[in-house]
Amino acid sequence: MNRLQSxxxxxxxxxxxxxxxxxxxxxxxxxxGAACDGLDSARVASAFEAEVAKLGPGAGVExxxxxxxxxCEKGPNVVGPHDICYFEVKxxxxxxxxxxxxDGEVVERLVYAHPDTGEKAVxxxxxxxxxxxxxxxxxxxTRIDPMRxxxxxxxxxxxxxxxxxxxxxxxxxxxxxxxxxxxxRGGGGFPAGQKWETAKNAPGEEKYVIVNAHxxxxxxxxxxxxxxxxxxxxxxxxxxxxxxIGSHRGFIYTRHDAPQLIKHIETALAQxxxxxxxxxxxxxxxxxxxxxxxxxxxxxxxxxxSALMRSIEGNPPEPRPKYIRTSVAGIWDKPSNLNNVxxxxxxxxxxxxxxxxxxxxxTEGSKGTKLVxxxxxxxxxxxxxxxxxxxxxxxxxxxxxxxxxxxxxKAVHFGGPMGGSIPASLIDAPLDFxxxxxxxxxxxxxxxxxxxxxxxxxxxxxYFLEFLTNESCGxxxxxxxGMRQTLKVLTNITKGKGRSGDIARLEDLSDVTGAAxxxxxxxxxxxxxxxxxxxxxxxxxxxIAGGSAVR
Amino acid sequence: xxxxxxxxxxKEVKAGxxxxxxxxxxxxxxxxxxxxxxxxxxxxxxCRMCMVEVEVRGRKNYVVSCLYPVAKDLLVRTRSERVDKxxxxxxxxxxxxxxxxxxxxxxxxxxxxxxDRFDKDPSFCILCGLCVRYCAEVKGKNAVDFIERGARxxxxxxxxxxxxxxxxxxxxxxxxxxxxxxxxxxxxxxxxFPGRRKKASAxxx
Numbered sequence: 141m142n143r144l145q146s147x148x149x150x151x152x153x154x155x156x157x158x159x160x161x162x163x164x165x166x167x168x169x170x171x172x173g174a175a176c177d178g179l180d181s182a183r184v185a186s187a188f189e190a191e192v193a194k195l196g197p198g199a200g201v202e203x204x205x206x207x208x209x210x211x212c213e214k215g216p217n218v219v220g221p222h223d224i225c226y227f228e229v230k231x232x233x234x235x236x237x238x239x240x241x242x243d244g245e246v247v248e249r250l251v252y253a254h255p256d257t258g259e260k261a262v263x264x265x266x267x268x269x270x271x272x273x274x275x276x277x278x279x280x281x282t283r284i285d286p287m288r289x290x291x292x293x294x295x296x297x298x299x300x301x302x303x304x305x306x307x308x309x310x311x312x313x314x315x316x317x318x319x320x321x322x323x324x325r326g327g328g329g330f331p332a333g334q335k336w337e338t339a340k341n342a343p344g345e346e347k348y349v350i351v352n353a354h355x356x357x358x359x360x361x362x363x364x365x366x367x368x369x370x371x372x373x374x375x376x377x378x379x380x381x382x383x384x385i386g387s388h389r390g391f392i393y394t395r396h397d398a399p400q401l402i403k404h405i406e407t408a409l410a411q412x413x414x415x416x417x418x419x420x421x422x423x424x425x426x427x428x429x430x431x432x433x434x435x436x437x438x439x440x441x442x443x444x445x446s447a448l449m450r451s452i453e454g455n456p457p458e459p460r461p462k463y464i465r466t467s468v469a470g471i472w473d474k475p476s477n478l479n480n481v482x483x484x485x486x487x488x489x490x491x492x493x494x495x496x497x498x499x500x501x502x503t504e505g506s507k508g509t510k511l512v513x514x515x516x517x518x519x520x521x522x523x524x525x526x527x528x529x530x531x532x533x534x535x536x537x538x539x540x541x542x543x544x545x546x547x548x549x550k551a552v553h554f555g556g557p558m559g560g561s562i563p564a565s566l567i568d569a570p571l572d573f574x575x576x577x578x579x580x581x582x583x584x585x586x587x588x589x590x591x592x593x594x595x596x597x598x599x600x601x602x603y604f605l606e607f608l609t610n611e612s613c614g615x616x617x618x619x620x621x622g623m624r625q626t627l628k629v630l631t632n633i634t635k636g637k638g639r640s641g642d643i644a645r646l647e648d649l650s651d652v653t654g655a656a657x658x659x660x661x662x663x664x665x666x667x668x669x670x671x672x673x674x675x676x677x678x679x680x681x682x683x684i685a686g687g688s689a690v691r
Numbered sequence: 692x693x694x695x696x697x698x699x700x701x702k703e704v705k706a707g708x709x710x711x712x713x714x715x716x717x718x719x720x721x722x723x724x725x726x727x728x729x730x731x732x733x734x735x736x737x738c739r740m741c742m743v744e745v746e747v748r749g750r751k752n753y754v755v756s757c758l759y760p761v762a763k764d765l766l767v768r769t770r771s772e773r774v775d776k777x778x779x780x781x782x783x784x785x786x787x788x789x790x791x792x793x794x795x796x797x798x799x800x801x802x803x804x805x806x807d808r809f810d811k812d813p814s815f816c817i818l819c820g821l822c823v824r825y826c827a828e829v830k831g832k833n834a835v836d837f838i839e840r841g842a843r844x845x846x847x848x849x850x851x852x853x854x855x856x857x858x859x860x861x862x863x864x865x866x867x868x869x870x871x872x873x874x875x876x877x878x879x880x881x882x883x884f885p886g887r888r889k890k891a892s893a894x895x896x
Contacts, residue, residue: 439840461736461758614818614837614844616737618777621784624842625809645808652780655753655773656739 207369
């Protein structure tokens with residue numbers, strides 16, 4: 141097709157897509173997210189396609205292969221008409237589901253049943269895992285085939301971009317994001333609008349915007365779910381940000397080992413360009429913006445912003461000290477504004493619905509919703525989206541279904557290997573950047589790990605450090621050597637070879653690592669251990685004094 | 692170049708705009724210990740021994756002086772309980788690798804570092820990168836480089852380049868605080884291109 145030349149052409153084209161779709165015709169959304177894909181949902185999708193083909197084209201029944209629906213625990217997930225949710229669907233279930241759906245019936249045996257009461261829930265809005273969520277970002281995943289830009293346009297996609305380009309000045313866009321108090325979802329919670337403003341005002345004509353899609357820590361899988369399932373949402377946010385900042389060149393930095401994500405990003409870029417939503421003279425506005433995709437070399441630290449920028453330049457991904465911020469001097473020393481996937485994905489809705497609406501969700505200091513990867517000793521693992529301020533108890537018990545096997549919760553851990561653990565007694569704490577940071581379990585990117593009463597807290601700290609020891613670049617001493625020695629001490633304790641003085645050794649090591657490292661990876665590497673020594677010190681002392689490998 | 696006035700350890704110090712706190716301190720005769728710094732090389736910021744306390748508008752921060760730019764009215768403290776602790780623990784971590792390095796032993800005495808505090812791992816190299824960076828930045832040869840990452844990081848001579856370049860140079864040996872660069876070179880020579888020494892020292896006909 142020809143590139144769209146104006147906002148009006150975009151709206152006409154969107155109306156055409158919607159007119160061609162009959163909302164009364166059933167559609168089956170088969171999840172192809174990472175977890176369902178691992179459970180061979182591709183065969184489920186093929187079975188549905190074969191079954192629908194038998195009905196003939198006149199039946200108007202459709203199959204849509206989508207990104208992650210969220211309820212990974214019960215995959216493969218299939219969502220039918222009227223948001224009827226089928227769980228743990230096998231290829232052989234397809235004929236029955238298709239036949240019964242055409243007759244307007246529900247396949248009772250495949251809908252949600254409460255594990256204790258057996259009570260059934262048919263529609264997404266009634267399934268406990270979903271009903272306590274506010275799915276502003278991930279909710280569209282069931283309605284979109286990520287390989288088809290038309291699906292994104294059908295749910296209102298790129299309307300925010302048109303609004304930004306034709307009804308707002310770059311300054312007004314920036315102001316809206318600042319007013320919304322959107323805080324970075326990548327770890328630090330730094331105000332995005334403030335960062336944008338720094339890059340915008342930094343000297344130099346050439347400026348860059350970057351999507352950090354380098355999600356790499358154990359227990360974090362929300363960015364991949366969002367970006368793989370709805371790549372245009374992130375891209376739209378990026379283009380709007382580029383317009384606000386005055387950038388004409390963007391970068392997406394992601395993992396080389398996520399083939400499905402890469403395919404979806406590259407397809408999305410090509411389709412957006414084909415439609416005139418990217419490239420030269422976007423929607424006839426005169427604004428030019430291009431995006432390149434860059435890949436990591438398989439090391440966690442390349443997600444650290446300055447290392448990431450070194451990597452895009454073609455250098456080894458070693459962090460450099462940021463006494464001058466990357467938003468002033470980043471890639472090739474040009475102003476470079478980096479935000480993570482989820483942060484960019486929040487931008488379109490802030491522009492469409494306004495800062496006042498956005499600010500009505502969340503707490504005083506943390507606005508909007510937050511994606512959380514829920515895993516560990518919890519009944520329902522998956523991708524969860526809740527308003528900021530939601531008590532952790534609600535996430536773990538109402539959404540997560542509590543602890544399996546009737547066990548008690550011991551701790552919840554936020555932020556993966558650079559986060560912290562808090563005891564179950566603090567589970568009423570709200571999901572809030574500042575509140576959780578005060579407790580020593582900063583949200584980080586949003587990986588929430590639930591640990592039951594059998595968890596060995598020395599081994600948890602050891603596990604996270606082992607990961608980071610291999611993922612540090614090894615450049616600066618307190619990171620490389622501090623972690624090496626901390627890991628040795630912790631390993632000895634888990635083997636029953638703890639010595640007196642170990643606690644003091646651990647405290648000195650984590651104190652200096654936290655204060656003296658070059659980059660955020662090193663400075664936060666000891667955070668899990670610090671939180672353990674704050675809340676589970678007794679367990680450490682007992683293990684060292686007991687000298688036994690067995691607790 | 693314009694000048695800024697700042698305070699280092701209570702002493703008023705003038706420094707050229709665009710220079711670092713380390714340069715300013717040294718020009719004023721104030722000593723800050725370093726292990727990876729060399730005047731001929733770009734600042735590296737890896738050993739973290741030169742960390743100092745800076746205060747800007749009442750906010751205290753710990754920064755590496757080899758990279759931190761001077762600024763008007765900056766308050767710098769090169770010694771404090773916390774700065775000393777950072778240096779002491781860093782030394783203890785490095786002494787686990789090179790317990791007898793004269794440079795480390797001298798600093799350990801100054802900062803009260805216990806060389807037996809942590810488990811020994813005598814790799815001898817402390818990865819200051821002086822050899823790597825000198826070879827790249829001054830000689831432009833890249834005959835030695837870092838390999839691997841994290842706790843597995845080490846230096847390695849690249850045999851194809853080292854066989855051609857190193858015998859005539861050997862300048863990095865003297866920079867090495869632990870003599871490991873020299874050992875690593877001769878190990879590479881013995882493994883990858885033996886016989887070089889014999890030929891070089893053979894009497895001419």
